[in-house]
Amino acid sequence: MRTQLYIDGQWVDGNGTLDVIDPSDGSVIAKVATAGDAEIEAALAAADRAAPAWAKTAPRVRAEMLRKAFELMIQEADYLAELISKENGKAITDAKGEVAYAAEFFRWFSEEAVRIAGDFRMSPSGDKRILVTHQPVGLSLLITPWNFPAGMATRKIGPAIAAGCTMILKPAGETPLTALAIIDILDRAGVPKGVVNLILPTPTGPAIAKMLHDKRVKNLSFTGSTEVGRIILKEAADNVIRCSMELGGNAPFVVMDDANLDEAVKGLMLAKMRNGGAACTAANRIYVQRPVAKEFTEKFAAAMGAFVMGRGRDAGVQLGASVSVKERNKIAELVDSSIKAGAKVLTGGKTPDGPGAFYPATVLEVDKQAEILNHEVFGPVAPIVVFDTDAEGIKLANSTDFGLISYVYSEDLKRAVQISEALESGMVAINRGMISDPAAPFGGVKQSGLGREGGFDGIHEFLETKYIGVEI
Numbered sequence: 001m002r003t004q005l006y007i008d009g010q011w012v013d014g015n016g017t018l019d020v021i022d023p024s025d026g027s028v029i030a031k032v033a034t035a036g037d038a039e040i041e042a043a044l045a046a047a048d049r050a051a052p053a054w055a056k057t058a059p060r061v062r063a064e065m066l067r068k069a070f071e072l073m074i075q076e077a078d079y080l081a082e083l084i085s086k087e088n089g090k091a092i093t094d095a096k097g098e099v100a101y102a103a104e105f106f107r108w109f110s111e112e113a114v115r116i117a118g119d120f121r122m123s124p125s126g127d128k129r130i131l132v133t134h135q136p137v138g139l140s141l142l143i144t145p146w147n148f149p150a151g152m153a154t155r156k157i158g159p160a161i162a163a164g165c166t167m168i169l170k171p172a173g174e175t176p177l178t179a180l181a182i183i184d185i186l187d188r189a190g191v192p193k194g195v196v197n198l199i200l201p202t203p204t205g206p207a208i209a210k211m212l213h214d215k216r217v218k219n220l221s222f223t224g225s226t227e228v229g230r231i232i233l234k235e236a237a238d239n240v241i242r243c244s245m246e247l248g249g250n251a252p253f254v255v256m257d258d259a260n261l262d263e264a265v266k267g268l269m270l271a272k273m274r275n276g277g278a279a280c281t282a283a284n285r286i287y288v289q290r291p292v293a294k295e296f297t298e299k300f301a302a303a304m305g306a307f308v309m310g311r312g313r314d315a316g317v318q319l320g321a322s323v324s325v326k327e328r329n330k331i332a333e334l335v336d337s338s339i340k341a342g343a344k345v346l347t348g349g350k351t352p353d354g355p356g357a358f359y360p361a362t363v364l365e366v367d368k369q370a371e372i373l374n375h376e377v378f379g380p381v382a383p384i385v386v387f388d389t390d391a392e393g394i395k396l397a398n399s400t401d402f403g404l405i406s407y408v409y410s411e412d413l414k415r416a417v418q419i420s421e422a423l424e425s426g427m428v429a430i431n432r433g434m435i436s437d438p439a440a441p442f443g444g445v446k447q448s449g450l451g452r453e454g455g456f457d458g459i460h461e462f463l464e465t466k467y468i469g470v471e472i
Helices: 037-055 059-075 077-088 092-112 151-163 176-188 204-212 226-237 261-277 290-305 325-340 390-397 413-422 458-462
Strands: 005-007 010-012 016-022 027-034 119-122 129-136 140-143 167-170 196-198 219-223 242-246 251-255 283-289 344-347 362-365 381-387 405-409 427-430 463-470
Touching: 005 037, 005 176, 016 077, 016 176, 027 176, 037 129, 037 167, 037 196, 037 204, 059 077, 059 092, 059 151, 059 176, 077 092, 077 176, 092 151, 092 261, 092 458, 140 151, 140 204, 151 167, 151 176, 151 219, 151 458, 167 204, 176 196, 204 226, 219 226, 219 458, 226 242, 251 261, 251 390, 261 283, 261 290, 261 381, 261 405, 283 290, 283 390, 290 344, 290 362, 290 381, 325 362, 325 381, 381 390, 390 413, 405 413, 413 427, 458 463
Parallel strands: 140 167, 140 219, 167 196, 219 242, 251 283, 251 405, 283 381, 362 381, 405 427
Antiparallel strands: 005 010, 005 196, 016 027, 119 129, 129 463, 344 362
């Protein structure tokens, strides 16, 4: 288990240590090194020093390194899943799914590295040739959250390596061990020193602000809350740093009156309970059309009530702990305030006794103005609202500042597509509970972020477009 910082191809101690906690019982798993000013400067200098040579490396060379990293992740998948479950708390089945998903970003971008397209054509006036090429944007700061410690890291590292950028990764303090394990894999895959660096700066906010004011940093890729994203955008503005951001979500799950209800329940269980609900793509607002509301709600509540909660690594467990007691308490407070405001509890709704950051699968019936609908509940809580017309369902689904993903269930494909086009989100899932795919562009609209990750678009977040006018 790696616990040191990784700077310029070396594992090094920092200026102190940070405890990594197992949220299922509060025990300390490991002490990882933290970074002060000296370590931050060393990482910046290393990445800056390595940038010119790395940018000129042949795409095939970068591709082979990513392919090797993919193969190592697959070989070590069980170990990585165990590590994720320990420090994050999620069920081992979720952890295994995350490792497979995370590894795919290395494979996808190993293929994209050699397919960065350009353009060569005559200008409309005929006076010159227009040559368009793409070059690495430069030193990139990558900031990842705790909910998918492997997936969010590879989704940024993969395209950065493929594009020819050097980088500094700053993982979440709650889940650094997974990121350190992935960096170790990249080291063994042959990534040159200085290309990838990992630090855990303390205090975090001032350290990130300082790096964003360093002229060596050219690019920022951030995944986290919208509140923090706004702050970081302001810091990045002074140097006009290129930013891509995957921020908060508050996804609607819309069940139309012609939906296959059994399939809709299965889809909602995946959309809501994947990762214990701690996902920006999680269905947080469930809107069900009145003619099918009673039957759907009964079936869904029964499925949620049957979920097995416990330590994520134990056999048969479907719902693990939240990442911390603090996060669990946020979930509990939202539910408690909803109950006081008149929400009807169909299952769950009570904080369990005993140790660990656990909260049960919970289903609430709420009205259309319920306060909980304005919050991204990062946990296993599903508030259900009944609506009448298609237009009302669309209006309710769009009644948020966020627009990452929406879900629609209807057996009428024309109707589902028309609703999808009216929904204000960067992604829409029709009759599916999950559509995340390394080969597809992931991202949102409104206050859910800027840019896209994955797909053909993902690598371009790490490339600058250059136009060259050629006299021929």
